[in-house]
Amino acid sequence: MEIISHLLDGFAVAGSPTNLMICLIGAFLGTVIGMLPGLGPINGVAILLPIAYAMKLPPESALILLAAVYSGCEFGGRISAILINVPGDAGAVMTTLDGYPMARKGLAGPALSISAVASFSGAIIATLGIVALAPILANWALAFGPAEYFALMVLALSCLGGLVGDSLLKAMVGVLIGLMISCVGIDANSGVYRYTFDLLHLSDGIPFIVVVIGLFAVSELMLMLQSHHGGAQAVEVTGRTMFNMKEFMLARWTILRSSVVGFFVGVLPGAGASIASAMTYSMERRMAGKDHCFGDGDVRGVAAPEAANNASAYGSLIPMLTLGVPGSGTTAVMIGALTLYNITPGPTLFQDQPVIVWGLIASLAISSVLLVLMNIPLVKVFVKFLQIPNWVLVPGVAAVSMVGVYAVHGTTFDLIVGTLLGGFGYLLRVMNFPMAPFILGFVLGDMMEQNLRRALSISNGEVSILFSSPISIGLWVAAIAMLVGPRLAKAFEARRNRLAQA
Amino acid sequence: MSERIFGIFLLLVSAAGIYIGWDLKAPISYEPVGPRAFPLLVFTLLGICSLGLMLSKRPATEWAPSPVLMRVGGMFLVVLAYALLFDKLGFVISTALMSVPLARLFGGNWKQSLIAGAGLGVVLFLLFDKLLDVVLPTGFWLKPLLG
Missing domain, CATH: 1.10.287 (Helix Hairpins)
Incomplete structure (x- = not known):
């Protein structure tokens, strides 16, 4: 029962008055950030990370803050989805389908409260899943050598190519540009300056925060201006705020099922909250048979995506914690947070830094409890934040983003690089390039190169070491399957449709 | 294309x-x-x-109509200028200078934008520099005033 004692230690860390306070603040900020359209978990975590670092928070507190913000965002996204029909973050897209119709019918209160409970259930079930699964996976991953790691990272990147968006080519271009940016700076093994163009500021490479804030925060603001129109009117929350028994009984199995499915989808690298919520929504719709009003304000249509959304967000912490390989944009940013503190995520983390790992896991549970307690009674307070006009919000976000970049090195150079990357990111996003591959490529670049070189050093330059162990062969096969599989499935379906028509 | x-x-x-x-x-x-x-x-x-x-043959990228693109470009230049002046002018002044045009772009009238600029500059400075201990540039003009 080692795990239970670890977990208790974790609760002792996360439950200290300071960390509890940090958790509360993070959960509140997270809800607001998640709710505001245009700001999501990636920007939220990316902007707060350097600030937490500059405030000299100890690593476990910083990570608890980020985890609380992360969970808060997943809770917050639903509020704007239900009230103004605009998803606050990508995971809440499906929530608009039934949430907004419910709000229009005067059922905004029940929609918000049942989705809060669904989010809570997703979060708790996924936390239990992490407790059960993560130590086992970490133990198993201890056997990984550099060759296996390299194959694993190729798998993580190819999952993105298989699952993100429609275009494999665009995802690959994204990954490669990310890898390219990661090559800039002094090479740790040989001391050779690579692609620094004799600029002193580039010798350590481009800092992670600069890339993330540029690509996500700055470009997001530019996109907001592009789609800016007067501002949407929120549906007012009137009538009862709680769901009734009948609504709960209708949704309870939906909530449980979606939580479990969402968790497992989240564990897969590359598949994130948006895929999990879309999957469970259509699954529940199909299972409901004839007796439903999905798309027209069905409670199950609000409960399913929200439970899945939170569960998958937590599930995606598993590859990050156990393997050190992030499966999503936000967890990539959290890896960046760990490296700022000189902590290398990966299987040894569970042995070397139990305080951090278990403190983080305990704080996930604590923040979900705080969030559900906060979200149901305080919903009217949160709604007030939706009324912040863009002419205050946007300059505010721009200023806070700059503060985040400035906090790293305090140089004008970083600020300019971040802004230029923002402009670049805007162009890419208009051309429909998915952004997660960039950041994953950038985060994984250094790790990939190091593991590749280490593996080849072991084998004295023999490339066959990359495919020599059963684990690495399995990972390569999985990587190829992830790239080819979805396309084959699509081709088969097209063929079947053609045959059916003929 | x-x-x-x-x-x-x-x-x-x-x-x-x-x-x-x-x-x-x-x-x-x-x-x-x-x-x-x-x-x-x-x-x-x-x-x-x-x-x-x-x-590859793909559906063409849909760019926003050119007046919108001009505004987005303008916003980019404002943020770039902000980045350039952040350290020199200090946080309060540079943020105020950046906020006014951005607020105008996002539909604030002149009065609202000026209030937003002044308010954000001062409030965020106090929040980060004084309350949260995140050191921000004061600029060449504020230093003597703060002593």
């Missing part, structure tokens, strides 16, 4: 990357794979993908 242009741009970038990367050699080598192998691999793959972007 824009994707093709981007493809050409990436092809040039990868060519330049390979050209520069070719000379990246360690003076003394301890390992079979030196500093240039990985970048060369990445740039080569990028070059192949950029050819794919140039040749």
Whole structure:
């Protein structure tokens, strides 16, 4: 029962008055950030990370803050989805389908409260899943050598190519540009300056925060201006705020099922909250048979995506914690947070830094409890934040983003690089390039190169070491399957449709 | 069209990357794979993908109508100027200067925008620098005033 004692230690860390306070603040900020359209978990975590670092928070507190913000965002996204029909973050897209119709019918209160409970259930079930699964996976991953790691990272990147968006080519271009940016700076093994163009500021490479804030925060603001129109009117929350028994009984199995499915989808690298919520929504719709009003304000249509959304967000912490390989944009940013503190995520983390790992896991549970307690009674307070006009919000976000970049090195150079990357990111996003591959490529670049070189050093330059162990062969096969599989499935379906028509 | 242009741009970038990367050699080598192998691999793959972007047939990118693009471009320049002046003018003044045009772009009237600019500059400075201990540039003018 080692795990239970670890977990208790974790609760002792996360439950200290300071960390509890940090958790509360993070959960509140997270809800607001998640709710505001245009700001999501990636920007939220990316902007707060350097600030937490500059405030000299100890690593476990910083990570608890980020985890609380992360969970808060997943809770917050639903509020704007239900009230103004605009998803606050990508995971809440499906929530608009039934949430907004419910709000229009005067059922905004029940929609918000049942989705809060669904989010809570997703979060708790996924936390239990992490407790059960993560130590086992970490133990198993201890056997990984550099060759296996390299194959694993190729798998993580190819999952993105298989699952993100429609275009494999665009995802690959994204990954490669990310890898390219990661090559800039002094090479740790040989001391050779690579692609620094004799600029002193580039010798350590481009800092992670600069890339993330540029690509996500700055470009997001530019996109907001592009789609800016007067501002949407929120549906007012009137009538009862709680769901009734009948609504709960209708949704309870939906909530449980979606939580479990969402968790497992989240564990897969590359598949994130948006895929999990879309999957469970259509699954529940199909299972409901004839007796439903999905798309027209069905409670199950609000409960399913929200439970899945939170569960998958937590599930995606598993590859990050156990393997050190992030499966999503936000967890990539959290890896960046760990490296700022000189902590290398990966299987040894569970042995070397139990305080951090278990403190983080305990704080996930604590923040979900705080969030559900906060979200149901305080919903009217949160709604007030939706009324912040863009002419205050946007300059505010721009200023806070700059503060985040400035906090790293305090140089004008970083600020300019971040802004230029923002402009670049805007162009890419208009051309429909998915952004997660960039950041994953950038985060994984250094790790990939190091593991590749280490593996080849072991084998004295023999490339066959990359495919020599059963684990690495399995990972390569999985990587190829992830790239080819979805396309084959699509081709088969097209063929079947053609045959059916003929 | 824009994707093709981007493809050409990436092809040039990868060519330049390979050209520069070719000379990246360690003076003394301890390992079979030196500093240039990985970048060369990445740039080569990028070059192949950029050819794919140039040749593939896709629905054209939908750019926003040009008045909107002008505004977005204007916003980019404002943020760039903000980045340039952040350290020199200090946080309060540069933030106020950045906020006013941004607020105007996002539908605030002059009065609202001026209030937003002044308010954000002062409030965020107090919040970060004084309350949260995140050191912000004061600029050449505020330092003597703060003593």
